[in-house]
Amino acid sequence: MTAITSTTRLRVNPIACKAHGVCIEMLPELIGRDPWGYPVVSEQPVPDRLLALAKRTVEACPTLALLLTDSTAGRR
Amino acid sequence: MTQANSTRWEPQAARQYGAGPGADVNAGQATESDQRLLGGPADLAGHVRWHGPLPDYDAATILDAVERSGLTGRGGAAFPTGRKMRAVADAARARRSARQRGTVLVANGCEGEPASAKDRTLLTRAPHLVLDGITAAARAVGAERVHLCLHENDDATIQAVRRALDERRGARAQTADVEITRVPERYVASEETSLIQLIDGGPALPRFTPPRPFERGVDGRPTLVDNVETLAHTALIARHGPAWFRATGTPNAPGTALVTVTGAVNRPGVYEIALGITGAELLATAGGSRQPIQAVLAGGYFGAWLPEQRFHSARITAPDLLAAGAAMGAGIFVALPGESCALAETARVARYLAEQSAGQCGPCINGLPALAQALEALAARGDRRAPEYIKNLTPYVAGRGACRHPDGATRLIASALSVFAADVRTHLHRGPCTGARRAPILPLPAATVGVYR
Numbered sequence: 001m002t003a004i005t006s007t008t009r010l011r012v013n014p015i016a017c018k019a020h021g022v023c024i025e026m027l028p029e030l031i032g033r034d035p036w037g038y039p040v041v042s043e044q045p046v047p048d049r050l051l052a053l054a055k056r057t058v059e060a061c062p063t064l065a066l067l068l069t070d071s072t073a074g075r076r
Numbered sequence: 077m078t079q080a081n082s083t084r085w086e087p088q089a090a091r092q093y094g095a096g097p098g099a100d101v102n103a104g105q106a107t108e109s110d111q112r113l114l115g116g117p118a119d120l121a122g123h124v125r126w127h128g129p130l131p132d133y134d135a136a137t138i139l140d141a142v143e144r145s146g147l148t149g150r151g152g153a154a155f156p157t158g159r160k161m162r163a164v165a166d167a168a169r170a171r172r173s174a175r176q177r178g179t180v181l182v183a184n185g186c187e188g189e190p191a192s193a194k195d196r197t198l199l200t201r202a203p204h205l206v207l208d209g210i211t212a213a214a215r216a217v218g219a220e221r222v223h224l225c226l227h228e229n230d231d232a233t234i235q236a237v238r239r240a241l242d243e244r245r246g247a248r249a250q251t252a253d254v255e256i257t258r259v260p261e262r263y264v265a266s267e268e269t270s271l272i273q274l275i276d277g278g279p280a281l282p283r284f285t286p287p288r289p290f291e292r293g294v295d296g297r298p299t300l301v302d303n304v305e306t307l308a309h310t311a312l313i314a315r316h317g318p319a320w321f322r323a324t325g326t327p328n329a330p331g332t333a334l335v336t337v338t339g340a341v342n343r344p345g346v347y348e349i350a351l352g353i354t355g356a357e358l359l360a361t362a363g364g365s366r367q368p369i370q371a372v373l374a375g376g377y378f379g380a381w382l383p384e385q386r387f388h389s390a391r392i393t394a395p396d397l398l399a400a401g402a403a404m405g406a407g408i409f410v411a412l413p414g415e416s417c418a419l420a421e422t423a424r425v426a427r428y429l430a431e432q433s434a435g436q437c438g439p440c441i442n443g444l445p446a447l448a449q450a451l452e453a454l455a456a457r458g459d460r461r462a463p464e465y466i467k468n469l470t471p472y473v474a475g476r477g478a479c480r481h482p483d484g485a486t487r488l489i490a491s492a493l494s495v496f497a498a499d500v501r502t503h504l505h506r507g508p509c510t511g512a513r514r515a516p517i518l519p520l521p522a523a524t525v526g527v528y529r
Contacts, residue, residue: 013284014437015478034472038438 008068010041010054016065023066026057039066110324110332110350113308114201118236120243123204128315130208130250138216139165142310144318146330151184151303152378152406154394157310160300161216163290167298168218178220180294181252182275183210185226185233185304186259186266189376190428190519191408194334195304197346199226199233202308203240207251209307212314214252217300221255224304225271228258261521263432267479268301270434281434282479303406305334326352329393333404337362339411339517340369352396355387358409368414371495373518375403376410377425378484380491381418401491410518417511419455419499421518422492426451428520429485440482443473447489455512458503463493 010030019037029050032040046054046068058066116126133141143158168179183206187195199206206224214222226234237256244251257275259265265280272293274280293299302310309331313321322330329351335358338344342363349361355372359365372387373379380402382390390396394404412418430444450466453459466489474486493500502509 013478014439014476015282015284017438019438034439034476035469036438036442038476040472040476 008046008051008070009043010046011067011069012039012041013065013067016063018063020062022060022062023057026060027053030054111348112312112332113198113205113305113334114348116202116205118201118203120204120240120247120249123202127205127312130211130311131314132250133314135165135216135218138212138314141313141318142216145313145321146318147306147309147313147321148329148394149303150305150309150333150407154404157302157306160290161213164217164298164300167290172218177297178218180221180223180297180299181210181214181217181219182268182271182294182299182301183222183224183304183307184266184268184271184301185224187227188263188266189406189408190521191338191376191410192336192406194336194346194407196230196233198305198308198334200236203236204244205308205311206304207240207244207254208311209309210254211250211252213300213302213307213310219252219300221294222252223257223275223294224254225257225259225266227261229261263429264434264479264481269479271301272299281436284478324350326391326393328395333407335392335407335409337409338519340366340413341411342366349392351393352391355390355392358392359411365411369411370414371412371418373410373412375405376408377429377488378480379403379405379408380487381495383495412517415511416514416517417455417499417509418492418496419451419503420512421516422489423448423451423455424516424520425518426485426489429481433481437477439473439476443469444482444485447473447486451489454500454503456508458507460504463500466493
């Protein structure tokens with residue numbers, strides 16, 4: 001993982017995601033719920049004040065499906 | 077057919093091209109100088125007489141020619157081929173200096189779209205052009221391994237390629253070491269990351285990206301995945317150069333392209349056209365419309381509907397069709413008769429696409445059947461809730477899979493609701509139209525047709 005900056009965004013690996021919904025509970029500011037319980041993540045950069053919480057949310061995902069990506073690097 | 081090298085682009089009488097399943101394949105009426113890919117003989121000796129031998133250029137020369145030609149991918153994405161090749165070639169150089177193994181080339185000849193026959197036609201009519209292109213591209217990107225991916229049940233194509241490879245071995249023609257990879261006939265199995273997983277010994281299912289194949293593909297190595305038609309054009313660019321390639325087509329969509337034209341036309345089939353002709357000229361190439369048509373599906377099941385008048389004036393290039401609200405896709409065009417029910421036609425395809433989901437991503441697993449069901453309810457009995465439901469659900473499906481499968485399906489459904497808005501109103505107010513009972517126009521693999529309800 002590259003350094004977390006203001007260009008850091010959340011991303012879901014939709015193959016790994018099994019709709020446990022942990023992320024939706026932990027980070028409702030940036031993650032909504034679709035009609036089937038899967039997370040809909042904001043496409044905006046994660047604001048600095050939420051970065052620490054976003055990191056904890058990523059770590060809490062039971063299937064490791066939630067990622068923080070540095071969009072400028074274009075890779076995981 | 078005997079041709080001296082100097083006269084290889086001379087006008088030819090219209091020729092019958094080998095037909096793929098489900099399509100009578102005819103020769104185009106476009107000027108014969110546009111018959112670059114399909115104009116020559118299928119056997120090796122005739123191929124070399126017609127096109128001349130493949131020059132023995134180094135990687136840099138081939139790369140430079142492809143980049144300057146402006147060739148874009150003919151598999152559907154229309155991405156600049158030279159840029160993709162350059163990325164893999166750069167990676168190959170870096171790996172050589174790090175003493176790592178070479179890159180990989182994957183030639184995609186699977187033709188997953190049910191309405192397309194152009195890749196099969198090319199591979200049976202001009203297998204040596206594809207093998208020349210594979211050889212040139214493999215050299216350009218420093219590929220050590222080459223896989224030619226074909227549908228596992230497409231025996232005619234596999235045989236044509238095997239025969240061509242045997243011929244080349246016998247004649248000691250320069251050829252990359254090609255391994256034929258058999259791919260299951262499932263819609264998403266020929267997606268580029270599916271092919272990589274399959275070659276690596278896994279299931280033919282899309283994987284999460286990034287990394288993109290050009291970064292990390294087969295065996296973890298940078299991998300160039302190109303459609304077989306793209307590679308055939310590369311073979312000709314390597315021979316004749318970028319200026320020759322740009323002599324037909326438009327400045328931002330140069331060259332020719334293979335298209336499959338079906339539906340209500342007099343001579344359905346595969347044609348090679350100069351990019352930039354109008355939709356009207358495309359239909360004329362296929363013998364003109366057999367009966368009044370209301371719309372054309374442009375870009376296949378990843379594309380969109382265009383009303384007849386709009387299609388007539390549209391230029392047939394990827395950027396022009398995108399601007400018109402449709403797509404070039406893999407060059408698929410289906411003319412819908414005026415008497416057909418566009419909503420019922422689209423609902424059948426929506427159901428097919430839902431069934432073709434790889435079943436890996438929640439929004440695709442749940443969303444595509446829900447959208448198909450709503451569209452079916454609208455077409456079959458004028459269900460009043462359907463249009464609003466589809467509109468509200470679409471944002472939860474589009475762009476939310478690991479691959480582009482849900483994006484294509486939602487685009488097709490959305491285009492049906494917008495282009496056939498008057499039909500939607502008629503269904504809501506007067507129930508289904510008589511067109512819903514007519515024989516289907518949009519082709520689907522036989523096994524799936526029975527599922528329609």
